[in-house]
Amino acid sequence: MISTQAWKDARLVWDYHQMHHTAKACSVAVGLGSHDLSVATTAVEAYQAGLVPLIVFTGANSPTTRARFPEGEAVAYQKHALALGVPSDALLVEPNATNTGQNITYSRRLLEGAGVNVSSVLLVSKPYEQRRAYATARKLWSGVEIICASAPMEFPEYVDSIGDGRLVVDMLVGALQRLMIYPQQGFMIEQEVPEDVMAAYQRLCHAGFTSRLVPAEVR
Structure with a gap:
């Protein structure tokens, strides 16, 4: 749930x-x-x-x-x-x-x-x-x-299209983590992460939405 x-x-x-x-x-x-x-x-x-x-x-x-x-x-x-x-x-x-x-x-x-x-x-x-x-x-x-x-889909519509809400949230969290760590590895440019988005990311990590994180970042 x-x-x-x-x-x-x-x-x-x-x-x-x-x-x-x-x-x-x-x-x-x-x-x-x-x-x-x-x-x-x-x-x-x-x-x-x-x-x-x-x-x-x-x-x-x-x-x-x-x-x-x-x-x-x-x-x-x-x-x-x-x-x-x-x-x-x-x-x-x-x-x-x-x-x-x-x-x-x-x-x-x-x-x-x-x-x-x-x-x-x-x-x-x-x-x-x-x-x-x-x-x-x-x-x-x-x-x-x-x-x-991309396809013009709202969040609930995308969740419905995948059929697995938890998986979608895991993917969102994993994609955000990579935005934060990959610039240091030379894979992409830096992107500013607003404070409210960072706080949401941290809450989702603590809530267990971590299956798509790079293992070193799981906490």
């Missing part, structure tokens, strides 16, 4: 993870691989709205996606986009990345190899991964404008 306070704290962390960017025309959309096909759908919608002329899907597999997407996350996204009517020449697939840093680095390398001039990127992720994706891209792909996007 998740307490009222924990739900309140989780909503606060959820909101912090989203960058609240306004979608705009970009050189390319990059869809970050995951278990969630809404990432691919959001990238397709941007293409169909004329915001991007090209989509890169990036991602291999993780333990949570191997059974669902045996050919890999990026390939599954590509097939989804083709089924939604995107022409094959508007899609590039990067099938090897296994983390966000590799998603960015390998996509950048793929586009450079294809001779695509990139000045701005519509970076498409799960809703609670926006800030992490942004901070990583700003570190590893300097010189381009990063606009974050």
Whole structure:
């Protein structure tokens, strides 16, 4: 049973993870691989709205996606986009990345190899991964404008889509922890964490929402 306070704290962390960017025309959309096909759908919608002329899907597999997407996350996204009517020449697939840093680095390398001039990127992720994706891209792909996007879902709707409230809160907590520790490891730029968000994070940790934390940080 998740307490009222924990739900309140989780909503606060959820909101912090989203960058609240306004979608705009970009050189390319990059869809970050995951278990969630809404990432691919959001990238397709941007293409169909004329915001991007090209989509890169990036991602291999993780333990949570191997059974669902045996050919890999990026390939599954590509097939989804083709089924939604995107022409094959508007899609590039990067099938090897296994983390966000590799998603960015390998996509950048793929586009450079294809001779695509990139000045701005519509970076498409799960809703609670926006800030992490942004901070990583700003570190590893300097010189381009990063606009974050994801499926327009409110927190309760996302919880319902996953079907496991505790897992969602654990993921929110884990993503926030990484925002705080990864800059020191050179993986992303620093992001200021407001005091109320930090307090919510600490309460959620003490309440036991720790399954997605890096082990050294569990307390």
